[in-house]
Amino acid sequence: MSSDKPQNHYSPGLSTRSIHHGESFASDTGTVMPPIFPSSTFEHGNPGGFDYTRSGNPNFRILESVLSSIEDCSYATVFGSGVSAITAIASTLKTGDLVLCEENLYGCTIRLFEQIFQRFGLNTAWVDFTDASSLTTITEKKPAMIWLESPTNPLLKILDISKICTVANAQKIPVVVDNTFCTALLQSPLKIGATLSLTSTTKYINGHSDALGGAICTNERKWQDLMTFAQKALGLQPSPFDCWLITRGIKTLPLRLERQVSNAAALADQLAAHPSVKWVRYPFRGDHPQQNVALRQMNAGGAIITANLKGNQNQTFSFCKSLKFFTLAESLGGVESLICHPATMTHASVDATTKAHLGIDESLVRFSIGCEDLSDLSSDLKKALDQL
Template structure:
């Protein structure tokens, strides 16, 4: 898995590394892109040391090297999905362990905590990490992990990663940051003091809505060993095809994220200025409560815009289903725009009382802004609102 240039310095630019960091392979034909190693098993004694794809595959290794570079990490382990990456981390815990987590998190993360790992005696305490008082409460719970997203899903709270990292480390707890909504291009948690950065590579990393994947990145060899063990022992490995597609998508992450961010900012300004929305959330809007933190730790606002139109549940669903350029769908981060109703979709597994406590109301709509003409996206929403006579 190496060539004559393997020891050359890695170029520093993100865009350059995104293209070249995953090209460390040998080709008998001179191909400039790697093949897809679609094999379940390998002959013993091969130069790469592979034996069985559940235990490793060249496509895994190429993607891991590239993603480690993107996240400023020494190590990366790829998984079948973002949820698999989450599972790998939480699988390292034991009965009696406590995790202190941000209260506004991805619905599947909440479901894993509440319905899977709670059965094994792992306790989760939820705090609002935008409240400075929450930092003082970490110690009283004696956590073995502190878990945050930034921005959060779907309310786009921006958590000060460096501040939370300092508070977590003060009580001896590693900080896990789900970096999915930001992307590696716009934010690198390890540079801000986090111990583990995870992403659903299905989203912005791949960017084309055609491959599932997840990754956990760290600078700690002990955590890396735990992630490799979880990948093998729990059967959490991705497919070689999905790794190849993700590596392909990664090459354009920088230019896609620039367009996602520019479109989303203009789209959010339209919602805030030209509609009767009760509230619009977007990290790079000056009205965002953590706008200054976002500008400090992110290179752009990313592509998610969340809005509360103050509609009834029936009106909200009618609005979502009437859009032309926003398919009603879960997920995010692809080149095409999507629209999601979190209360009935991504966060349906979260009890209604808990949803509403953290601001996920029936009138909340989450837009994943793609790279289309933003004028068309704005016109689509304007027309849909007009049909509701709003």
């Protein structure tokens, strides 16, 4: 895989890079936090080269600089949402192309491929990339692109990104890794062979459930040019205000994630020990089917827990609603803890047969663990589980 990234460069620590954004585009004021640039248009010939916000804005550049810094890569492009980022990548493909996808992807990614892009002649094939035979499938099908998540949403399967990329790179097949659940703090897809690292910055990067955004990181100038073109030509750009919020949020990402991961590891053990829980998935637990891959590939187990409860859908909903400090809601990664019912929420648009095949049933719940006091979250879970 080619890279334009300079070698042997000095880089400060992740916390430092998260806080120091570099150019503020307001040097005359001495501002510590960059301002919001809400302008839709700019005077011709300005030093920053800006012309129209759809094709670039100071707040975009500031956030892109921070994101490429923490990802330790050459380029980052920001978008209006994670789905916008997915759309940007898909726009580089053509009619008849095949995308080889991990079978357990985010529901909106599946919906985009199956209900939107398919109408334009883009084909998808769904593969269990935890199965060793999937590597042979890459060679046999020769896809135009490979699309992965690890951990997957919501089942938290861990894919061996390095092994998949080794096969794909040998055949010059670009690999996309949705790294939303980890961020670059817990996993670095580009360093283990991926072409593109995609993140919904709505989630952990922002961390406060008050802004939408997406980003694509890469080390290849060719892909950077394609993403910048898609941002402009398809109108996939974010708002300057959302970029400002996300730039503010990212400054506390290392602190937030440290607390969230610590809470999640403890709560995963608590859930697994409760008689009302059938099984728990958490990447660093010994009972996770791909724990060894997770330990090698990730810096920590993350802050998402998936569990299957001993109850029907009504009982599962009652459990979710009875929690005090876990809000039943979509999304994840914020400072507040959330609980989600994937079968009727994030994966509602996935057909019943596929959900049954994957194991996304009426008793499955996904926890996004926040920054609250562990004792409060633990007590809340115990009370609700005891009543199940």
